[in-house]
Amino acid sequence: MAETASPRGLDSQGYLEREGSLGRIAHDFRPVVAAARDRLLDVFGGRMHSAYVFGSIPRGTARLGRSDLDLLVVLRAEPTDGDREDARLLGEALDKEFRRIDGVGTLLYSKARVLSELERYDMGWFLACLCTPLLGEDLAEYLPRYRPDSRLARETNGDLALLLPRWRQRIADANSDEARRPLVRFMSRHLVRTGFTLVMPRWNGWTSNLAEMAEAFGTYYPERAEQMRAAAVLGYEPTGNAAVLRSYVDDLGPWLADEYARVHGVKAPRPD
Incomplete structure (x- = not known):
């Protein structure tokens, strides 16, 4: 008999399951996510290691005109002021074009920071459990499994x-x-x-x-x-x-x- 997940977001061994997936994104929000994916590639190119979407949109609970688009961008090096400005302008452009969202929030981190020991139970957990892969290699493969401890x-x-x-x-x-x-x-x-x-x-x-x-x-x-x-x-x-x-x-x-x-x-x- 197949084991089923706990209703409290745990798998059969008591580890936190990853919430959200691209498959849960409602039809109304798919054009926004597709546009974000393409523009992240245009803006960051080779500087970007990977990108993720998180929040209500990949959980399938977003509300038209009320929910924002949340992105995590992992860069190969530490983010610069120029990177932050690029992310801000990208978010403003998406928010202006797509009325179905109410703002765009983008987190910028380096790959080294996300995978560091210091961030293992903060940003590492956040990426592995609350973020849905959108572009590039999924860094969750390099992180441990987590319990709600x-x-x-x-x-x-x-x-x-x-x-x-x-x-x-x-x-x-x-x-x-x-x-x-x-x-x-x-x-x-x-x-x-x-x-x-x-x-x-x-x-x-x-x-x-x-x-x-x-x-x-x-x-x-x-x-x-x-x-x-x-x-x-x-x-x-x-x-x-x-x-x-x-x-x-x-x-x-x-x-x-x-x-x-x-x-x-x-x-x-x-x-x-």
Whole structure:
């Protein structure tokens, strides 16, 4: 009898399965992904080792006009400012041409960085488990299999305390609802994902659905469950409410950073 995968994103041996595939991309989004693939080749050419798509589009859950296109580009050398500008212009052009997406986000890393020991349980895990190969050799072949354990929790989101001062500055610089809305979306998602990875080893699985993440978190921290459920909603439908952002950096964020450090420790320092 064939073994079936766990509904919590694990295979029969308890390892995290890779989420998403090109086959799950909805018909409406296939032209966007095809255009991105061709233009990545045009823009980066031989500088690029491989490219991946991640997020709601390869998971098959993207919403027309609401979801963004998320790309990971692995270069043969460390990204330069010119590479980052090229990626920004490519994303702007795709966003302008295809109204079915709401923005393009592109991560740039070098092959050496992705495969480094330092990144093995952060960017390496992200590539191997959350990214769908689009171009070039799949670096997941050089990475280990992953379990939803405390080491993975620590190295993925154990740096929230370092991020909070930067978030406070970004909030201070945002002086309109229009400027605050993307911050609410980003910070809501980050806090929900951090809350989920805090409890991930006990929950023993993986999901990228914000509502499911919030419910999993609430099982172990019922006193904070409503805050996390509200953040999950705002991760999909953000407002420009300044009070929400203040609550993130004055209450939920500091509490979550302290509890994360207590349970899993602090993420290994990065050079950048």
